[in-house]
Amino acid sequence: MPDKPHDDAPAQAAPLPLRPEVETLEESQIVEVWKLGFGRDDVIGLWVGEGDAPTPDFISEPAIAALRSGQTFYSMKRGLPEMRRALADYSAPLYGLRPDEARITLTQSGMNAMIVVLQAFLRPGDRVAIVSPIWPNIVSAVRLLGGEPVQLSLDHSPDGGFRLDMDKLEALLKTGVRALFMATPGNPTGWMLDEQGIAEVLSLTRKYGVWLMADEVYNRFTYERLSAPSFLAQADPEEPVIAVNSFSKAWAMTGWRLGWIVHPPVLGDVFDKIIEFNTSGPQAFLQHGAIAALEQGEPFVAEMVERCRRGRDLVYQGLADLPRVTLANPPGAFYSFFKVEGVDNSLAFAKRLVHEAGVGLAPGSAFGPGGEGHLRLCFASSEARLSEALERMRPLLS
Numbered sequence: 001m002p003d004k005p006h007d008d009a010p011a012q013a014a015p016l017p018l019r020p021e022v023e024t025l026e027e028s029q030i031v032e033v034w035k036l037g038f039g040r041d042d043v044i045g046l047w048v049g050e051g052d053a054p055t056p057d058f059i060s061e062p063a064i065a066a067l068r069s070g071q072t073f074y075s076m077k078r079g080l081p082e083m084r085r086a087l088a089d090y091s092a093p094l095y096g097l098r099p100d101e102a103r104i105t106l107t108q109s110g111m112n113a114m115i116v117v118l119q120a121f122l123r124p125g126d127r128v129a130i131v132s133p134i135w136p137n138i139v140s141a142v143r144l145l146g147g148e149p150v151q152l153s154l155d156h157s158p159d160g161g162f163r164l165d166m167d168k169l170e171a172l173l174k175t176g177v178r179a180l181f182m183a184t185p186g187n188p189t190g191w192m193l194d195e196q197g198i199a200e201v202l203s204l205t206r207k208y209g210v211w212l213m214a215d216e217v218y219n220r221f222t223y224e225r226l227s228a229p230s231f232l233a234q235a236d237p238e239e240p241v242i243a244v245n246s247f248s249k250a251w252a253m254t255g256w257r258l259g260w261i262v263h264p265p266v267l268g269d270v271f272d273k274i275i276e277f278n279t280s281g282p283q284a285f286l287q288h289g290a291i292a293a294l295e296q297g298e299p300f301v302a303e304m305v306e307r308c309r310r311g312r313d314l315v316y317q318g319l320a321d322l323p324r325v326t327l328a329n330p331p332g333a334f335y336s337f338f339k340v341e342g343v344d345n346s347l348a349f350a351k352r353l354v355h356e357a358g359v360g361l362a363p364g365s366a367f368g369p370g371g372e373g374h375l376r377l378c379f380a381s382s383e384a385r386l387s388e389a390l391e392r393m394r395p396l397l398s
């Protein structure tokens, strides 16, 4: 899972040394807080990146039918042809172009897409520039594969939001990096690049010859426009630009573990090989549900985004009048990432919120440079849960 622990067992030493990259992997601080409230009905958990609604039936039923009909065998490593066709068709109106199916690879989640992409180009010791605050998994994934993450903090903008300083980005790329990773819209900030920003970043990655990994997992969660500007709309298909996406968020499918990559066509065979040694490809029967999500899911996505818009506004209204809190209404993703005056240890403060208010938030320090002093709240929840959480937190935030 992206944010949650796989199990709750206490850490024990391995019988023989592990790879150094594994020995030094840190547990996510989000998990550390999550464990405090795990299994407690009295805690409103808004710490992880998912809503509180299950996958809708119009997506689940075709998968169940395919499972029942015996689609239980090994399948194609990069996804069924009809799956990749559906992804190409789905992409066309969003990016203003229909990527060739040779450019599409289905993966076993967005997380799996990221590790598969890194496995394709990352050499031991390679530096990867990562725009932060950021979901910590990409940082750990780079470390796990022997690379060195170098984080570049977003600046605060006057409205309480975030902005990327292109001069700072250029200064970092100049020092020699193998790749640039950025999520737009971003988790946890909800910050998002506009078309002009995308063009500027592309001109820098071209100038310095670096791979660009664009995390577009939240591209449907935008509140001032229909969908987020995409690197895919501006990059040449042959360029070293790879966009990672996921079924998790827009269709309430976090537990399905399905994602996809849009990449230069020449990498299709490369991913085919790499996937063989990772998952050997996603389950065929699940793909029938995913196809239904793409082909019939637009009303559901619209509903989901509307629900998040209501959650976002409710949280904004609930927090904005607290004098210690600084926040902006984020243009994208489904998190409120707010700063609390006087909080210099957000991990300790998030634990206090669990114990004293019965509310679970993610500590800002989990998201790297620029995160300390903040808390992340996922507002992809019902208005009732959000209102109750705000009410409970008010005394500690006032």
Ligand SMILES: Cc1ncc(COP(=O)(O)O)c(C=O)c1O
Pocket (backbone or CB within 6 Å): 002, 049, 109, 110, 111, 112, 135, 183, 186, 187, 215, 217, 245, 246, 247, 248, 254, 257, 258, 259
């Ligand atoms: C920015 C970002 N990228 C990628 C992912 C991966 O999503 P999944 O592995 O569920 O497909 C997440 C999940 O929280 C995310 O927040």
